[in-house]
Amino acid sequence: MWLLTTALPLGVYLLMAALPRLDPRRRLDGSNRSLHKLTLLLVGCLSGLACYSLYLAQHPGLLPGRELHVGLALFVALLGNYLTTVQPNYFLGVRTPWTLQSDQVWTQTHRLTGWLLFGVGLASVLLALLGPEEWFQPVFLGLVLGIVLLSLGYSYWAYQQQIKKLQL
Numbered sequence: 473m474w475l476l477t478t479a480l481p482l483g484v485y486l487l488m489a490a491l492p493r494l495d496p497r498r499r500l501d502g503s504n505r506s507l508h509k510l511t512l513l514l515v516g517c518l519s520g521l522a523c524y525s526l527y528l529a530q531h532p533g534l535l536p537g538r539e540l541h542v543g544l545a546l547f548v549a550l551l552g553n554y555l556t557t558v559q560p561n562y563f564l565g566v567r568t569p570w571t572l573q574s575d576q577v578w579t580q581t582h583r584l585t586g587w588l589l590f591g592v593g594l595a596s597v598l599l600a601l602l603g604p605e606e607w608f609q610p611v612f613l614g615l616v617l618g619i620v621l622l623s624l625g626y627s628y629w630a631y632q633q634q635i636k637k638l639q640l
Contacts, residue, residue, distance in 0.1 A: 477522030481515045488514065491563050500561040510554050510564065517547045541600035541608045548616065549593025556586035566623050570631035577634060581627040588619045 488511040492500045500507065520543060528536065558565045560578040565571070566585055571578040592615045600608050 477525055481518040481522060484518055485511060485515045491561075495561055495563065497560075497562065499559060500563065501559075504559070506554060506557045506559070507564075510558075513547070513550050513554060517543070538600050538605060541605075541612070542597055545593050545596035545600055545612065547593070548596065549590050552586045552589025552591070552593055554586070555582050555589060558582055566627060568624060568627045570627045574631060574634055577627055577630045580630045581623060584626055585619065585623040588622070589616075592616065592619060 488507070492498075492507070524536075524540065524543070555565060560572070560575050562572070565578070566581050568581075571581050592612075596608070596612050596615070599611060603611075
């Protein structure tokens with residue numbers, strides 16, 4: 473288990489370092505501060521999860537609890553904060569045919585998605601700390617799934633609005 477918990481963050485770091493060279497449009501800049509922040513966020517979250525898993529493995533009677541929920545909610549909030557600044561690329565973000573076709577649709581979709589994820593993340597921290605523990609998982613998953621579906625629909629709608637403006 474220790475091999476998996478140490479290899480996964482390292483693998484994600486190496487993948488994130490290689491992404492700028494794999495981008496077909498060369499729009500993902502390896503020196504971009506936002507990409508470095510996302511890499512730190514992903515590797516930090518995976519490392520924290522690995523440490524938490526190892527801790528639970530060493531204490532057989534313990535079950536994952538509120539601290540895991542708070543960590544996941546904070547991760548979603550930080551991810552949402554990152555999404556508002558991500559530049560168009562083929563690897564990271566809401567990659568629909570419509571966002572990849574138009575930089576304006578990309579920006580609008582990512583701003584909306586980022587704000588929603590940030591808000592849901594912060595609200596989920598409160599739910600994890602103050603609400604019944606059994607409510608967290610279904611509410612959190614439902615909200616995140618709703619944001620994903622809303623983002624997909626919004627990107628299509630924004631693209632259609634852009635086409636209508638161009639036709640006028």
